[in-house]
Amino acid sequence: MKDYLCLATFTYSHEYFVLKLKFDGAGIRYYFQNETLVNIFPLSSVAFGGIRLMVHPDDYKKAKQIIESLDDRSSHLRIV
Template sequence: MNETFVTIARFQYSSEAQIVKGRLEADGIKTFLKDNITIDTDPLVSNAIGGIKLKVRAEDEKEAKGILKSIKAYALDDNGDPILCPNCGKNEVELYSTIDSFKAFLSFFIGLLTFTLPFHARYKYICENCKTEFPLK
């Protein structure tokens, strides 16, 4: 029998893809990753080749997409509760880092020159629904 595989998700990093792959395999869905070794070898080509492709059998596509939708994680607070947008009240909030001060820029620049991680970073949250940016206090 000739099985046809379809791409259900793309990831920039193989660690994300491996986590989702493991979750799908735990539910009995056969999966495989395409281009993960290439990107592990040279992460800078991830955007150029379209990221790591997570593929499942065509007959499992609907179930796999349902599982992906159910595990879409948004930002949580220290107690594990979803962070709500102060503007619209929805929990479609994600964390991102930003360079919005001289200290953050200087940290980024020194990290860039020394090939180290930045020692100072600012984090903000953004609501995917209304695009409101806010810090968490």
């Protein structure tokens, strides 16, 4: 997991729920660094550097495309 790349950072876990579903459906290898820690101490998210989306290098381009498609203002599914 040391080769995984940080693609995005979130403050709280509810911000990326739809993204997890999309990644699981697409078979993208990923994990969220600091997810458990921030869920235990939610007011300390900024102190921990937030929750980092770490993506396998082979899936990085596909994952980035999914994030960009969710950021489209015409889409009904968006990342908060």
